Every structure is written in C-alpha cells, then in structure tokens.
Amino acid sequence: MELNKAKQLWSTACEFLSTAISEDVYSRWIGVIDAAGDDTVGQLTLTVPNGFYQDWLKEHYLPLIQEALGAAGAENLSIVFRLGGSRHLNEGDTPEPAPKKSSRTKTRAAKVANIGVSLNPRHTFDNFVVGPPNSFAHAAALAVVEAPGRAYNPMFIHGGTGLGKTHLIQAMGQAVLKRGKGSVCYTTCETFTNEFIQSLQQHDLAAFRKKYRHIDLLLIDDIHFLGGKESTQEEFFHTFNSLHQNQKQIVMTSDRPISEIANLQERLVSRFEWGLVTEMDMVDFETRVAILRRKREELRIQLGDDCLMFIAQHVKSNIRKLEGSMLRVASYASLTRKAPTTETLEYLLRDTIEQENQTALSIEGIQRMVAEYYDIRLGDMTSKQRPQNIAFPRQIAMYLSRELTEQSLPSIGNAFGRNHATVLHAHRSVGAKMKKDANLRQTILSLHQRLGGVSAPS
Ligand code: ADP
Numbered sequence: 001m002e003l004n005k006a007k008q009l010w011s012t013a014c015e016f017l018s019t020a021i022s023e024d025v026y027s028r029w030i031g032v033i034d035a036a037g038d039d040t041v042g043q044l045t046l047t048v049p050n051g052f053y054q055d056w057l058k059e060h061y062l063p064l065i066q067e068a069l070g071a072a073g074a075e076n077l078s079i080v081f082r083l084g085g086s087r088h089l090n091e092g093d094t095p096e097p098a099p100k101k102s103s104r105t106k107t108r109a110a111k112v113a114n115i116g117v118s119l120n121p122r123h124t125f126d127n128f129v130v131g132p133p134n135s136f137a138h139a140a141a142l143a144v145v146e147a148p149g150r151a152y153n154p155m156f157i158h159g160g161t162g163l164g165k166t167h168l169i170q171a172m173g174q175a176v177l178k179r180g181k182g183s184v185c186y187t188t189c190e191t192f193t194n195e196f197i198q199s200l201q202q203h204d205l206a207a208f209r210k211k212y213r214h215i216d217l218l219l220i221d222d223i224h225f226l227g228g229k230e231s232t233q234e235e236f237f238h239t240f241n242s243l244h245q246n247q248k249q250i251v252m253t254s255d256r257p258i259s260e261i262a263n264l265q266e267r268l269v270s271r272f273e274w275g276l277v278t279e280m281d282m283v284d285f286e287t288r289v290a291i292l293r294r295k296r297e298e299l300r301i302q303l304g305d306d307c308l309m310f311i312a313q314h315v316k317s318n319i320r321k322l323e324g325s326m327l328r329v330a331s332y333a334s335l336t337r338k339a340p341t342t343e344t345l346e347y348l349l350r351d352t353i354e355q356e357n358q359t360a361l362s363i364e365g366i367q368r369m370v371a372e373y374y375d376i377r378l379g380d381m382t383s384k385q386r387p388q389n390i391a392f393p394r395q396i397a398m399y400l401s402r403e404l405t406e407q408s409l410p411s412i413g414n415a416f417g418r419n420h421a422t423v424l425h426a427h428r429s430v431g432a433k434m435k436k437d438a439n440l441r442q443t444i445l446s447l448h449q450r451l452g453g454v455s456a457p458s
C-alpha cells in the first residue's frame with residue numbers, strides 16, 4: 001500500500017481503536033505503531049519498536065486491529081509488522097507509554113553525550129531494585145561509577161538472560177553522564193563486531209578506533225558474542241589494552257562465566273579476570289514483589305497487591321518474564337475493567353507457569369538423577385555411610401538441590417537425613433572444586449542439562 005494511503009487508513013482505524021480500548025492500553029500498545037508504505041497491494045505494514053511489541057500485538061490485538069481497519073473501510077487486509085518504530089527501545093524491552101513531547105529534548109541531550117547505541121532512559125539506578133542476590137553487583141557498579149577506571153577495571157558481570165545485566169550497565173552509563181564524569185560508549189558486542197567489519201570494508205579503521213579508544217567508559221553488553229570471532233577478538237584485545245593502559249573503565253556483561261565462553265583467546269580470558277568478576281542471579285520473592293510494585297508505579301498500572309504477589313510467587317526464573325506477566329494481567333484488567341481472580345490469573349499465566357514448573361525441580365528428582373549417574377543406590381543419598389564413592393555424589397546432589405530448587409538449607413538437609421550445616425559445607429566444597437576442575441564443571445553442567453535445566457548453575 002502506498003504511504004499516504006496507509007497513513008490515512010491507519011489514522012482512521014486508530015480513532016476506532018481509541019474508543020474501543022482504555023486510554024492506558026491505547027497509549028501503551030497502539031499509540032506507538034506507525035503505518036508504513038510498501039509495494040504490495042492488499043497489505044498494510046505497521047512498524048513497531050521491537051520484537052516484544054510485535055509478538056504481543058499479534059497475540060492480543062490483531063483481531064481488534066483488523067476489526068478497526070474493517071470499520072475504516074478496508075476489510076481483509078493482510079497486516080505485516082516491521083521492527084523499527086520511531087522510538088528507540090532495545091529488543092526484549094517491555095514497552096512503556098508513548099513519551100510526552102517534553103521528554104524529547106532530554107533524550108536528545110543523552111544521545112549527544114553517549115556515543116554508542118542509545119541508552120534506555122528507564123534503565124537507571126533509581127529504577128533498579130536491589131535485593132539478594134544482586135546487591136553485590138549493584139554495589140560494585142556504584143563503586144565503579146564513583147571512580148571510573150580506578151575501582152575495579154575491568155568489571156565483568158555474568159548471569160542468565162533477563163536478570164538485569166543490561167539494565168545495570170546502562171544505569172552506570174547514565175550515572176557517569178549525569179555526573180559529568182566523562183564520555184560514555186554503550187554498545188553491544190554484536191554492534192561492535194558489525195562496526196568493525198564495516199570499517200574494514202570501508203577502509204575506515206581509523207575512525208572505528210578513534211570511536212572506541214577515546215572514551216572514559218566503555219560498556220560492552222553480551223561479550224560472550226566474541227566467542228569464535230578471531231579478528232574481532234584481535235581488535236577488541238587492542239581496544240581493551242588501549243583503554244586499560246589509559247585508566248579508562250571497561251565494563252562487560254555475559255550470559256555465562258568467562259571460562260565458559262567458547263573459543264575465547266587465552267589472553268582475553270586472563271584480561272577479563274583482571275578486575276572484578278560478579279554474578280547476577282534471579283532475585284528472591286520479596287525483591288520480585290518490590291520490582292513489580294516499582295513497575296506498577298512507573299507504568300501507572302492498576303493492579304492489586306494480591307495480583308503482584310501471585311505473579312511473584314509463580315514467575316521465578318527471569319525478571320523479563322516477571323514484567324511480561326504483569327503486563328499481560330494489566331492488559332486484561334484494563335480491557336475488561338475487572339480485577340482478576342485467582343482463576344483468571346492462573347488462566348492468563350498458564351503457559352508461563354507451566355514453563356516455570358518444568359524448571360522447578362524436586363530434591364528427590366535430583367537425588368535420583370545423581371544416583372543414576374554415579375551408579376549408586378538412591379538409598380545411598382540418605383544413608384549414614386561415608387565412603388568417598390558415595391559421599392561425593394551425595395555432596396553433588398546437595399549442591400544441585402541448593403542451586404536448582406527454592407528449598408531452604410534445613411529442608412534440603414532434611415531430605416538427605418542431615419542438618420543445614422552439612423548442606424552448606426557440601427555446597428561450598430563442590431563450588432570450590434568446580435572452580436579448579438573443568439571436568440567436574442562439565443559433569444555438573446551435564447547433570448543440570450539432564451535435569452531439564454535451562455541455564456548453567458553457578
Ligand atoms: P539481561 O540483560 O540480564 O538479559 P535486562 O537488563 O534486559 O536483562 O533486564 C530485563 C528486564 O528486567 C528489564 O526490563 C529490566 O529493567 C528489568 N530488571 C532487571 N533487574 C531489575 C531490577 N533489579 N529492578 C528493576 N527492574 C529490573
């Protein structure tokens with residue numbers, strides 16, 4: 001459809017949509033859509049800010065949009081979503097209401113100072129809820145922001161997906177900019193790689209190097225992407241050295257520990273370990289509730305505390321899913337104008353809950369799997385015997401129970417016929433051995449995978 005026609009049609013459809021759904025939902029989901037022109041007859045292309053919008057709109061609002069287009073006189077159009085709306089959001093970000101006009105100048109100011117990929121204005125320290133087990137990474141991030149290049153250089157943050165790594169390092173960038181402590185470049189390792197390749201093709205390596213070597217703070221997200229990319233590793237090695245020698249701060253994130261990034265040059269491994277390595281993990285129940293409350297306020301969502309508690313109780317694996325679940329419930333509540341009951345919540349979140357249950361393992365399941373793996377009897381897990389061939393697998397089972405279940409130390413101890421101190425000791429001892437012994441790490445990883453786990457235990 002030709003551009004002007006598309007725009008006109010969409011604007012009529014929007015009028016219809018704005019009367020059909022609440023203002024809140026409209027501004028969050030519909031107001032951000034742009035109509036675009038294309039060459040296909042009978043097709044309307046709608047651009048949305050990121051993949052999250054695309055999936056959400058397809059799943060929840062496509063019939064309504066189609067109905068609105070019908071009301072605007074265009075029935076049976078095929079709708080195609082395209083990524084790349086007018087506003088910048090990172091892939092996977094949850095949406096927010098369309099920005100008011102007054103915030104425009106602010107965003108522009110931030111872009112001038114940050115020379116990399118633009119920062120999400122919501123990713124600030126203020127919006128980052130601190131709780132175990134993320135308080136250490138948070139404290140380290142604050143220390144680095146206080147004295148970039150001096151406190152811990154480099155800083156390396158690792159942890160599974162959706163646990164707040166990007167949020168935290170973008171917060172560091174915004175804090176440094178706000179305090180005028182120097183120039184900042186936030187980028188993803190993928191962008192770094194693409195720009196490097198492009199600079200080679202365009203014979204403009206000098207500009208590339210100038211960009212990445214003349215800054216005070218380099219924030220590089222998802223560095224595990226470097227694995228196996230030989231020439232980019234070579235280039236990054238020199239970028240790293242140049243910044244480090246000049247006491248410029250480097251902060252990296254990764255979805256796995258340094259030692260588990262496949263095909264990463266030894267000299268990079270050792271450099272990444274020079275400074276501070278910190279891990280982020282899924283936060284506990286209270287912090288999950290606090291995060292949801294913060295989000296509720298930020299997005300001006302109307303949902304009772306009981307709903308938030310329900311969500312926090314059931315979504316335990318990832319903060320992005322936690323937020324997504326709240327948005328789903330909020331959209332339902334605002335569309336139906338009803339407070340969801342427990343049955344409704346269970347229904348709305350059934351897929352997520354099912355996925356979560358698959359990852360929630362029982363201690364007995366772990367004992368059974370470890371016993372099978374080491375070819376010992378299940379009864380050996382709880383027996384008082386201590387020969388090494390039994391004691392060590394038992395410790396591993398305790399370690400995995402602590403890592404993979406939400407059970408407390410005493411109840412894990414109970415399941416093994418022991419007390420909580422024994423579990424704590426086993427956990428520490430296996431953890432320490434894993435650090436030194438790559439084979440053991442591999443064993444634990446493969447046990448974890450057999451147990452149906454999705455991410456590697458620490
Ligand atoms: P990662 O980079 O580890 O995959 P993100 O930083 O993208 O995860 O976080 C996913 C979502 O969860 C983001 O919307 C982020 O704002 C939110 N989030 C993560 N941790 C926190 C936290 N401690 N407090 C508030 N929001 C958080």
Ligand code: MG
Nearest residue numbers: 165166167221
């Ligand atoms: Mg990230």
